[in-house]
Amino acid sequence: MWQDRRADREIRVDVGGHAVVAYEFGSGPDVLLCLNGGPGLPCDYFREALSFLAEHGFRVVAFDQLGCGASDRPEDPALWSITRYVAEVEAVRAALGLGRVHLTGHSWGGWLAIEYALTHPQNVRTLLLQNTAADLPHLMSELHRLRAALGPEAVAMMAAHEAAGRFTHPEYQAAITLLNYRHVLRLEGDWPAPVLRSLGDWNMAPYKAMQGPNEFLYIGNLKDWTRLDDLPSLHVPALITVGAHDEQTPACATRMAERLPQAELHLFAHSSHMPFYEEPEAFDRVLLSFLTRHRAA
Structure with a gap:
């Protein structure tokens, strides 16, 4: 169940001369490295949804990507590229001594997780792709x-x-x-505090440069990004989660599952883009079951 809690540790990591702030919960040999959505969105909403895993023996690590949250916010538009963000993920992993990680990405973080896994496959123990896609032209058609x-x-x-x-x-x-209420977060009443914190501190500069003006129009520098045909090379256990009403639709999830050699696909029937808040108990069971089965030997 998601919770609003302080991190056990906060660590500043130098990435190309800029400071990136990471947050750790728990300890142990199994590390879940979390890549949240955005771009330009602080990691609050995602780290709070996954921090419960620290109570099950996992070391959970999230970080504010460059340009948002407590991390530095440079204004150089050349920084807003998926290639540079892959290097940032690797810098955080190496600086914190995380070893091989269970790598999870949500939304844009899923695109980043795929790109990282293809670039550094030796560092990935499992791949968890949450509410995401591997082919943005297909996603735009959806x-x-x-x-x-x-x-x-x-x-x-x-x-x-x-x-x-x-x-x-x-x-x-x-x-x-x-469209946001239909396909991003289908909750009655107030949205969870971690979600509101992230949305309230969104740096739109990287978002507009890489994605576009909103969740339903892709005109940024990632609009033609696709890694669908490269997924068969990722021979690690993979969990794909998607909401039935998700903006990054079940069709996107199915395409990934068909190409990943060791993929499990789970659809949450009453969720859109954030099952960890829309169906938290069901989501937690699925996530914990997968990670438990693939703990480090």
């Missing part, structure tokens, strides 16, 4: 399908605002808000 459910008038309105660059127009934002 997002257009979700947008179409708003109706033809709304679709035409959104297209007109996007063509004119009017991403902050109230009419356009109303459609995005509805």
Whole structure:
């Protein structure tokens, strides 16, 4: 069950002359290295959802990626690339002496986890891909399908605002808000405090550079990113989780599962993009079962 708790340790890591702040919970030989979504989003929402694993003998490590949270926030746009973020993950892993890790990524963090695993396969014990995709052109086609459910008038309105660059127009934002409630976090009442903290401190510079203006339009430098055909080379146990109403849809998850040699796929029927808050007890059981079965010998 997710919890709002202080990290046992906070560590500053130098990454290319910039400070990145990491958070550790628990101890032990099995390390879960967590790559949260965004980009530009502090890791609060993800680390608080997974910190419970420290009570089961896992060392849980998360960090604020460069440009957000307690980490440095340089303004050089050349820094906002997946290649540089892969180097950042490796710098954190090496500096903290984590060894081979259970690598988990959520949303954008899943793209980063895939890219890291393909670049440094020797450092990955298992791969946990949460609410993510390996083929962004296919994902964009899925997002257009979700947008179409708003109706033809709304679709035409959104297209007109996007063509004119009017991403902050109230009419356009109303459609995005509805899509967020349908496909990002389907909860009645207030959203969990860790989610609100992360959203309230979002640095949109890396997000806009790499993804786009919102969750339902990909026009940044990652818009053509795909690693689907490279997944068969990853011969590690993999867990793929997805919500039935997820913005990064079950079709995206199925494509990954079909190509990863040792993949398990779990769909959460009552969730969208954050099953760890929408169905926390069911999510925790699935995650803990997978990690327990693949503990270090």
